[in-house]
Amino acid sequence: MDNTALILIVITNLSIVLILGALTFLIYKLLKQKSSTETSDNLAHEYHPAIKQRMKDLNKIKLTRSDLFCPNHPDEPGEVSCGICDRLFCKVCIKPYKNLHFCREHMPLIMNKEWVEVLTVKTSTQDPEEGVRLYDEKKRIFQDLDIPTFIETHYKINVDQDFIETYLVVFSLLDNFEKVNQEMNQFK
Ligand SMILES: [Zn+2]
Numbered sequence: 001m002d003n004t005a006l007i008l009i010v011i012t013n014l015s016i017v018l019i020l021g022a023l024t025f026l027i028y029k030l031l032k033q034k035s036s037t038e039t040s041d042n043l044a045h046e047y048h049p050a051i052k053q054r055m056k057d058l059n060k061i062k063l064t065r066s067d068l069f070c071p072n073h074p075d076e077p078g079e080v081s082c083g084i085c086d087r088l089f090c091k092v093c094i095k096p097y098k099n100l101h102f103c104r105e106h107m108p109l110i111m112n113k114e115w116v117e118v119l120t121v122k123t124s125t126q127d128p129e130e131g132v133r134l135y136d137e138k139k140r141i142f143q144d145l146d147i148p149t150f151i152e153t154h155y156k157i158n159v160d161q162d163f164i165e166t167y168l169v170v171f172s173l174l175d176n177f178e179k180v181n182q183e184m185n186q187f188k
């Protein structure tokens, strides 16, 4: 009788130990899962606001077929972009002029109108993004304000320091000079 009672007590104790062990393991797993999701959340919050904005912008850009193929020849891939409208055209639809290329619509504008220099931006290794921002601004002015501009790239060899300097020169129609000058004020 005493033996049976003893065995029962041992079994009960073992069961309690096993159940406690299982519970501890479960709680440990739950806590671990929670902390790992917290870590990934923290990482997302740590991105610089500019990077987060850039990621959002990238999601917005969905290239359609008309962005990659010539607008006049839907079966021909676009190869060169027009210096004014920045759309891609096939070789038949775009011609070189002044180190740039222009589409059929914009070539007459380039050849027959009077263009003036608005500003020159010297690209520097300290701010390599400035050139990109200048091109973005040029596109915005064309798309939002319907004002044509083009950007020429000029190179100068710096003999003293033996490197090539790059200058981006923005041109606008004489009639739009004031407006473009004002819009591009941030680059002065
Ligand atoms: Zn064009």
Ligand SMILES: [Zn+2]
Pocket: 070, 071, 072, 073, 076, 089, 090, 091, 092, 093
């Ligand atoms: Zn074409």
